[in-house]
Amino acid sequence: MNAIPDEAQLQEIARQIRLDIIEMLYQAGSGHLGGSLSAADILVALFFGEMRRKPGDPCWPDRDRFILSKGHGAPAYYAVLARLGYFPREELLTLRRFGSILQGHPDSGCTPGVEIPTGSLGQGLSIANGLALAARLNGHGSRIHVLLGDGEIQEGQIWEAAMSAAHYGLDNLVAVVDRNRLQIDGRTAEVMSLEPLAPKWTAFGWHTVEVDGHRIAELLAAFKDCRAVKGRPSMIIAHTVKGKGVSIFEDKAKYHGVAPNEEEYRQALRELGE
């Protein structure tokens, strides 16, 4: 369908996505910094490496689907969609403003390429399950991807959906957890423990793999591995660093939902090599 860029090219795209995120949030004056930066490599691996789509035909029924269940990662998602040509890149600088096509959290009614509104956590996996069932009924070969936050999986609905995906044997479904170990109030281990995380998903009947969520080659290999799985859904636990790419933001809960100030903004641009 699309010529897949090599790993070096994907890494370069991810660097540019991070620069976009910094610029967008700085201009907007608010937004979710840490979780956008931690998810950047996962999104690049998915959209530029793994997912099947047709340029110029965003509604192609047989396309692979993506749901950003951790809707606060919207800046990273928007930066990816803009780079893929779903809307002009200038729109990125209107993030969160009145009248913008880029709402604070994804809204399918506003943004080309966004499938469904998300932002209220815990709901995307069920939606992905429904898409996977529909694809199976329609006889489409499309694969369904959903990105979850690690704090997000504290929501009970996630585990309802974990059961139903396994019950219906949804092998066209791949869920990725952005395991950055931080949530608004602090470390996930302190707020509400998630471990042992991989055994939980395995026990729920999922094919479960763990990768470094910042190594694009590892992510691509995991997606490929999941394609071979039959009769059950796949979970990729992607170990990441919140705020990845800018030293002052890395692994700090306080940068979950704030925009960089001017000093931080300049340092971020320097570190990311503007």
Place this chain on the structure above:
Amino acid sequence: MSAKESTRVEYGKTLAKLGAEYPDIVVLDADLSGSTQTHHFAKVFQDRFFNMGIAEQDLMGTAAGLALGGKIPFASTFAMFATGRAWEQIRQTIAYGNLNVKIVASHGGVTVGEDGGSHQALEDLALMRILPNMVVLVPADGPETRAMVRWAAAYQGPVYMRTGRMPVPVIYDDGHRFELGTASVLRDGTDVTLIGIGVMVHACLEAAEALAQDGLAARVINCSCLKPLDWELLVDSARLTGAVVTAEEHMATGGLGSAVSEILSEHCPVPMKRIGLKDTFGISGKPEVLLKHYGLTAADIMAAARQVWRRKGENCAAPGPHLQPAAALTGESK
């Protein structure tokens, strides 16, 4: 006595018929397919029926995903759990996303009966009516149920429909057709307007018959489409009769009574009384006993009709003796 049909049974049977006409219809349930009557569909179209287990939030999310994938999902469970447990899923995904999901929930109101207060949904219409994009329907009888389900399958967008457990008298002819945004006048009269929804529509007709014997001519309206509301017919009726009673098997606040009050207070304020539950939860009992206990009978509608008829033309600008502070707290209309 006319024949009786249960709206939930008519839903289930109609859905099974529509399954053949619409290959894209899929049905989801949360372990209540025998009660909601989706088992009729499940028997015929096994590969298009998804039991989600006792997990209403996942039920709504999965239905949303199926709609996104081009299917026409009908999601059923009890009204309490559909609209209560999964309200935010409905709000965030189905209504906000304007998705083609049909939520058909059974066991609305106190006529659920013996299961008691935990299972009697008295808030579902309020919870669904507040949502943008959502259509809210409550059929009054079997033929209207069949017409509404057929309509909902062809309509593109989210729909909430409440069905009941108890068989109710048949009002409409078999070939009845439903039209979005319309209420219908079932009986004409110029002295008072009785506006009913669901099982209370037939009670309004009975009340009108009895009132006629006392020389009072009541106009009876079936307001089965609660959203979008047929406000022109409601305002015209208030203007024509000068007095209004609403009747619903739901809290007297938030549902039909509130919807009609909102419209009439802006366009044609007239003496009005709302028949419904007054700031209370349900209890166990036979449906007929409960309807009587909560003041949801034809006799209660008649009494209310006489009250508003007597108050016609009164000046509401100055508080009268009928206005008591307690009324605001209890949701009771005086």
